Amino acid sequence: MFSYRHAFHAGNHADVLKHLTLVACLQYLAQKDVGLLLADTHAGAGIYRLDQELARTSGESGRGIVRVAAAAVQARAQGQTLPAAVQAYLELVQTYNLGSDSLRHYPGSPWICQTLLRPQDQLKLFEVHPTDARLLERHVADLGRGKQIELRRSDGFAGLRALLPPPTRRALVLIDPSYELKTDYAAVLDCLEDALERFPTGCYAVWYPVIARPESHALARKLKALSTRVQRPWAQALLDVGQAPTSGRSAEVARGQARTPLHASAMHLINPPFALAEQWRAALPWLSATLKEGPGAQWQVESGG
Ligand code: SAM
Numbered sequence: 001m002f003s004y005r006h007a008f009h010a011g012n013h014a015d016v017l018k019h020l021t022l023v024a025c026l027q028y029l030a031q032k033d034v035g036l037l038l039a040d041t042h043a044g045a046g047i048y049r050l051d052q053e054l055a056r057t058s059g060e061s062g063r064g065i066v067r068v069a070a071a072a073v074q075a076r077a078q079g080q081t082l083p084a085a086v087q088a089y090l091e092l093v094q095t096y097n098l099g100s101d102s103l104r105h106y107p108g109s110p111w112i113c114q115t116l117l118r119p120q121d122q123l124k125l126f127e128v129h130p131t132d133a134r135l136l137e138r139h140v141a142d143l144g145r146g147k148q149i150e151l152r153r154s155d156g157f158a159g160l161r162a163l164l165p166p167p168t169r170r171a172l173v174l175i176d177p178s179y180e181l182k183t184d185y186a187a188v189l190d191c192l193e194d195a196l197e198r199f200p201t202g203c204y205a206v207w208y209p210v211i212a213r214p215e216s217h218a219l220a221r222k223l224k225a226l227s228t229r230v231q232r233p234w235a236q237a238l239l240d241v242g243q244a245p246t247s248g249r250s251a252e253v254a255r256g257q258a259r260t261p262l263h264a265s266a267m268h269l270i271n272p273p274f275a276l277a278e279q280w281r282a283a284l285p286w287l288s289a290t291l292k293e294g295p296g297a298q299w300q301v302e303s304g305g
Pocket of ligand 1: 002040041043127178
């Protein structure tokens with residue numbers, strides 16, 4: 001059975017990149033009134049406590065969202081304006097930490113989606129880990145939003161098929177596996193290929209770790225090739241925080257790489273919002289400077305189509 005628990009990693013640099021992107025996409029798509037299908041194929045537990053055991057053990061949020069929030073306070077105190085995407089993401093995270101001096105709660109992707117969900121939208125979540133699925137179910141039930149949010153305890157890759165195309169012909173799909181299984185890399189591509197056949201105009205967002213593994217390098221390349229083959233616009237962003245001097249000490253499991261802290265990850269979007277690449281180009285230099293751990297820190301944005 002799976003051992004990956006997102007609570008260890010909640011609010012780390014990879015979540016910062018992924019969730020900042022998700023907020024930017026959702027805000028853009030909400031400019032049109034027509035209802036949206038939001039699908040999160042690998043949902044996790046929904047919302048996390050940063051002051052409890054799992055997150056404290058890893059300390060990853062301290063080098064992620066906590067650092068971003070502190071740098072934002074400092075920047076504002078110096079009269080600087082934050083990049084718009086950073087500002088929007090931080091504002092959303094802060095809504096779960098009102099009245100608190102420190103960040104105690106961190107919204108995962110289902111929570112970001114439900115925060116920005118409008119009455120005409122639908123949110124479909126998939127999670128297979130028994131503990132996280134139970135937690136997510138409880139969190140969703142507490143929201144009391146009835147059928148607008150649906151959780152399935154089943155494979156998100158397979159489950160997405162039945163959702164596409166959505167009746168309103170508008171969707172944002174987040175594909176964010178743990179890559180605990182080597183087969184996840186190929187499954188992402190198969191899932192996307194099938195989804196694009198069913199619904200070519202959906203906005204698809206894939207997160208992946210950038211690690212020393214052939215499957216990881218190949219995925220970046222294959223995602224671009226797929227986007228080009230189906231003739232859809234795409235955008236890709238990479239954030240590498242560099243190697244920390246204490247490398248190898250902290251993380252329990254970093255996306256399938258036991259005891260090797262993850263230092264780089266990327267997002268690939270197909271049919272991205274028009275301004276996303278520009279928003280990334282404004283935000284990533286600031287994020288990179290803020291989250292830098294050591295040598296090798298860099299960021300990249302590419303787009304095409
Ligand atoms: N998307 C979440 C977020 O950003 O807050 C984090 C998700 S975490 C990286 C990946 C999750 O996918 C884990 O909770 C894992 O249990 C779950 N998972 C793994 N394989 C799955 C599958 N085939 N279908 C659905 N969920 C799966």
